[in-house]
Amino acid sequence: xxxxxxxxxxxxxxxxxxxxxxxxxxxxxxxxxxxxxxxxxxxxxxxxxxxxxxxxxxxxxxxxxxxxxxxxxxxxxxxxxxxxxxxxxxxxxxxxxxxxxxxxxxxxxxxxxxxxxxxxxxxxxxxxxxxxxxxxxxxxxxxxxxxxxxxxxxxxxxxxxxxxxxxxxxxxxxxxxxxxxxxxxxxxxxxxxxxxxxxxxxxxxxxxxxxxxxxxxxxxxxxxxx
Numbered sequence: 001x002x003x004x005x006x007x008x009x010x011x012x013x014x015x016x017x018x019x020x021x022x023x024x025x026x027x028x029x030x031x032x033x034x035x036x037x038x039x040x041x042x043x044x045x046x047x048x049x050x051x052x053x054x055x056x057x058x059x060x061x062x063x064x065x066x067x068x069x070x071x072x073x074x075x076x077x078x079x080x081x082x083x084x085x086x087x088x089x090x091x092x093x094x095x096x097x098x099x100x101x102x103x104x105x106x107x108x109x110x111x112x113x114x115x116x117x118x119x120x121x122x123x124x125x126x127x128x129x130x131x132x133x134x135x136x137x138x139x140x141x142x143x144x145x146x147x148x149x150x151x152x153x154x155x156x157x158x159x160x161x162x163x164x165x166x167x168x169x170x171x172x173x174x175x176x177x178x179x180x181x182x183x184x185x186x187x188x189x190x191x192x193x194x195x196x197x198x199x200x201x202x203x204x205x206x207x208x209x210x211x212x213x214x215x216x217x218x219x220x221x222x223x224x225x226x
Contacts, residue, residue: 006117016048018188021221025050026197031061035068040207044214048077066096140165147171151185158186174217180224
């Protein structure tokens with residue numbers, strides 16, 4: 001079997017995110033529910049997901065999700081989000097993360113990712129942070145929090161960073177007007193969390209609802225992209 005080198009893997013993940021136009025992100029304390037959400041997203045056509053490091057069970061759950069991806073969900077790229085330090089970056093990479101995402105510019109986590117030749121995505125809110133991310137080798141920048149920055153921010157700075165891809169996360173709405181604004185501003189994708197995988201759907205195990213909302217979001221993104 002041909003081995004995929006790290007550079008090709010990073011490029012493939014970036015391409016996946018761009019093609020999807022959306023990166024679903026979620027955490028839930030129950031590993032079984034987390035796995036079923038992953039399956040629902042997969043049925044809707046999603047092939048890259050961010051599982052967020054936001055609870056005590058996150059690492060143990062991630063290990064279980066890695067097993068589910070490897071055994072059932074062919075082609076699913078599993079990233080981990082909310083990485084705020086080198087220690088958690090190392091732990092999730094050891095658990096099988098395909099890439100790491102941070103809410104800010106976490107340079108010691110970047111160093112760990114680079115040691116493993118792994119894609120990392122920093123969260124940035126200012127031009128200075130984006131410049132530093134680019135200097136460190138970022139290919140994709142998460143604009144966070146997206147609802148505070150807004151599409152106008154990206155429109156104002158995007159020409160300064162012709163070699164970077166951008167993805168807003170936090171408060172992005174799965175509605176035509178909001179999505180249209182972001183894609184017109186030049187994002188490659190949007191991060192969708194609670195607007196896609198709602199608290200109610202998690203608590204009621206409404207996997208069909210999650211699948212349906214995901215299909216609608218994918219269709220809207222296709223429409224606003226033209």
